[in-house]
Amino acid sequence: MKGLIQTIRNIWKIDELRTRIVTTLVLILIYRMGSYIVLPGVNPNVLALNSQSSSNSLLGLINTFAGGAFSRASIFALGIMPYISASIVIQLLGIAVPYFQKLQKEGDSGRQKLNQLTRMLTVGITALQAVGFLINLKSSSPNAIVPIMDPNAMSMTMFMLTNVVILTTGTMFVMWLGEKIQDKGIGNGISIIIMVGIMARFPHALLGEVESRMSQQGGGLVVFLIEIVALYMTILAVVALVQGTRRIPVQYAKRVVGNRQYGGVRQFLPLKVNSAGVMPIIFAQAIMFIPSTIAQFFPGSTAWEGIGRALINDGNLFYNSLFAFLIIAFTYFYTAVTVNPTQIGDELKKNGGFIPGVKPGASTSEYIDSVISRITLPGAIFLAFVAIFPSIARKMGVETQFAYFYGGTSLLIMVGVILDTLQQIESHLLMRHYDGLVKSGRIKGRSSIAGATS
Numbered sequence: 001m002k003g004l005i006q007t008i009r010n011i012w013k014i015d016e017l018r019t020r021i022v023t024t025l026v027l028i029l030i031y032r033m034g035s036y037i038v039l040p041g042v043n044p045n046v047l048a049l050n051s052q053s054s055s056n057s058l059l060g061l062i063n064t065f066a067g068g069a070f071s072r073a074s075i076f077a078l079g080i081m082p083y084i085s086a087s088i089v090i091q092l093l094g095i096a097v098p099y100f101q102k103l104q105k106e107g108d109s110g111r112q113k114l115n116q117l118t119r120m121l122t123v124g125i126t127a128l129q130a131v132g133f134l135i136n137l138k139s140s141s142p143n144a145i146v147p148i149m150d151p152n153a154m155s156m157t158m159f160m161l162t163n164v165v166i167l168t169t170g171t172m173f174v175m176w177l178g179e180k181i182q183d184k185g186i187g188n189g190i191s192i193i194i195m196v197g198i199m200a201r202f203p204h205a206l207l208g209e210v211e212s213r214m215s216q217q218g219g220g221l222v223v224f225l226i227e228i229v230a231l232y233m234t235i236l237a238v239v240a241l242v243q244g245t246r247r248i249p250v251q252y253a254k255r256v257v258g259n260r261q262y263g264g265v266r267q268f269l270p271l272k273v274n275s276a277g278v279m280p281i282i283f284a285q286a287i288m289f290i291p292s293t294i295a296q297f298f299p300g301s302t303a304w305e306g307i308g309r310a311l312i313n314d315g316n317l318f319y320n321s322l323f324a325f326l327i328i329a330f331t332y333f334y335t336a337v338t339v340n341p342t343q344i345g346d347e348l349k350k351n352g353g354f355i356p357g358v359k360p361g362a363s364t365s366e367y368i369d370s371v372i373s374r375i376t377l378p379g380a381i382f383l384a385f386v387a388i389f390p391s392i393a394r395k396m397g398v399e400t401q402f403a404y405f406y407g408g409t410s411l412l413i414m415v416g417v418i419l420d421t422l423q424q425i426e427s428h429l430l431m432r433h434y435d436g437l438v439k440s441g442r443i444k445g446r447s448s449i450a451g452a453t454s
Contacts, residue, residue: 010429017186017428024185027177028196034173035069035076035197039166041159042073042137046144067197073137073144075170078129080193083175086121088279090114095337122175123168130167134160187421195417198410205401212399219397227398234389234406238415241382244273246375248368252353269348269355271372273379275339278412280330280380281387284323285409320391324384331380341369386412 012018038044066079094100094114103110138145145159174193181189213224247268345365354360358367389407394400404410 007429011425014428014432017425020184020186024181024187024192027181027185027189028192031076031174031177031193031196032067032200034170035067035074036072037075039073039075039077039163041146041163043144043146044072047071047073047141067200069197070133075166076174077133078126078167078171079197080171080174080178080190082126082129082171083118083122083178083190085125086118089121090118091337119172119175123172126168126171127164130164131160133167134163186424187417191413191417191420195414198413201401202405205399205405209399209402223397227402230393231406234386234411235415237382238386238407238411239419241274241379241386242412242416242419244379245270246273246371247271248355248371250348250353251356252351267353269344269368271339271368271375273375274331274383275372275376275379276331276334276383277416278409279334280327280383281409281412283330283334284326284387287326288319288323320388324388327384327387328377328380331383332376335372335376339372341365341372344368383412 011021038047066077066081069076069079090100094104100114103114106113145156175190178189178193181187181192183189185192209227210224212218213220213227247270250267250269252265252267342365345361345368348354348364349360355364355367358364386407390403390405393403393406398406405414
């Protein structure tokens with residue numbers, strides 16, 4: 001405890017680090033305040049009565065990343081998800097379209113152009129999602145919309161136009177907050193915004209679980225403590241998944257320039273066990289929720305309703321088996337998208353590096369590809385288990401809201417973002433000759449939330 005207090009004092013002594021942390025907290029506070037500002041023309045009291053209707057749907061997934069702002073119909077209702085979607089689209093285009101491949105190889109200028117295209121695409125995606133959000137709001141909670149009671153049709157048209165602009169502006173403002181956290185604060189701004197939205201649900205979920213266990217048939221304090229220990233062990237397992245790497249030895253050839261000798265040293269090429277991050281779970285959840293989401297727009301269709309119910313009932317074996325299979329498949333797919341063995345092999349060859357026993361060039365790329373394929377399988381299986389563990393926790397009597405923190409996107413994102421942020425804080429401490437946050441080695445974060453939010 002004494003060491004922790006001293007570390008906090010050391011953090012506060014560094015002016016730049018202190019300023020960055022305070023800036024981050026202020027920007028997060030602005031985001032959370034905005035998530036409670038309801039769109040004009042929406043009655044929040046009526047809306048609150050229907051807030052649970054979309055919990056088991058694709059809309060519920062969006063609401064999770066928006067920190068509840070979606071269900072409150074706030075000006076930040078769409079959150080940062082349109083920007084993440086646009087980033088993923090640009091990444092996929094970088095694989096299939098030569099123009100985007102060229103931009104990826106142009107360094108800073110190409111990166112700036114890609115960022116500009118991502119922002120433009122974000123505006124378009126947000127506008128489309130805003131229209132869909134308002135149509136769904138009108139369908140699911142018609143009494144919550146004030147203008148719909150007005151017989152003047154123009155009133156509803158103005159409601160739609162005004163709020164599409166507000167929702168689009170809100171998402172762009174959230175994106176700007178994330179970029180400011182990245183530049184002026186500490187940690188990955190977009191990732192922190194997502195994490196804050198998820199963590200905002202934790203106190204309410206924890207209190208609900210305590211009340212449930214303290215009830216007459218809840219099992220008491222002992223059962224609650226067992227749940228906390230299980231949660232702690234799950235967090236440790238997720239940390240191991242996020243930090244897990246396979247290190248490949250790389251030898252750099254000796255070369256002499258003038259009177260100086262370069263190279264001749266051995267380093268290690270780290271390949272992550274889970275290069276895809278949390279994105280396979282998000283993709284799998286989105287696909288599983290599509291039928292139930294479509295069924296909301298066709299309430300009379302028994303076929304869609306039946307399929308939708310089957311794919312949102314996470315308490316049965318069929319759901320969990322299909323969910324796990326999709327996660328494993330998407331893990332391989334997204335790893336292939338984000339990790340390019342050919343590029344890694346070319347970079348090693350360009351810098352005079354080689355893997356002992358493997359020829360530089362094509363053979364190196366093939367070797368790296370084979371290693372990635374082997375380590376991705378256990379990582380994908382572990383990721384699938386983490387994703388379905390919340391449903392196992394619910395089967396064991398854990399309340400639904402609290403069970404979400406036993407795995408899935410919630411726990412993976414929180415662990416990854418916290419590790420990244422702590423890694424940056426530790427770097428500031430070590431640069432100024434203070435002790436780091438841990439004594440046994442440096443903290444290792446993950447690259448991003450699957451690359452989309454870096």
